[in-house]
Amino acid sequence: MFCRLDGEWYEFEASQLGSLRSEVRRLFAPVPSVDLPAWPRGMSEPPYNKKTARTAGREDWILLDCKTIPNPAKPSDQIEICDFLTRDDTLVLVKQARGSGALSHLYNQARLAVEVLYDSAVARAKFAQCVRTASDGSLSVSRG
Numbered sequence: 001m002f003c004r005l006d007g008e009w010y011e012f013e014a015s016q017l018g019s020l021r022s023e024v025r026r027l028f029a030p031v032p033s034v035d036l037p038a039w040p041r042g043m044s045e046p047p048y049n050k051k052t053a054r055t056a057g058r059e060d061w062i063l064l065d066c067k068t069i070p071n072p073a074k075p076s077d078q079i080e081i082c083d084f085l086t087r088d089d090t091l092v093l094v095k096q097a098r099g100s101g102a103l104s105h106l107y108n109q110a111r112l113a114v115e116v117l118y119d120s121a122v123a124r125a126k127f128a129q130c131v132r133t134a135s136d137g138s139l140s141v142s143r144g
Contacts, residue, residue: 049084067080
């Protein structure tokens with residue numbers, strides 16, 4: 001079998017395919033941990049997120065789309081940590097992906113959000129305030 005990667009062709013044994021598929025399968029849970037509703041054709045992200053927040057089973061999700069905190073590394077920049085925060089503290093980031101560019105952006109947004117929250121007590125405090133405000137004080141996250 002042949003595979004083209006970064007402009008180069010690579011050959012591998014057909015017997016390796018089963019091993020590769022098994023390895024990739026372990027990376028993805030058979031059932032997603034977060035289930036989002038179908039995205040209607042032509043709907044942009046903000047209306048989709050508002051619709052999702054009103055969908056049955058998600059009433060307790062905190063909508064944080066377009067809510068930003070200052071970037072501790074560059075305070076003139078703002079960071080959107082996530083689009084939703086669930087009651088079990090799952091950060092949910094939403095992007096309609098028509099190609100790898102949107103998925104790359106989503107991955108980098110998630111990585112930056114986690115790194116900033118992990119590394120910066122100031123960012124955690126700002127995010128905690130953002131969550132309190134967006135939830136009308138009904139949800140509080142640790143600023144630890």
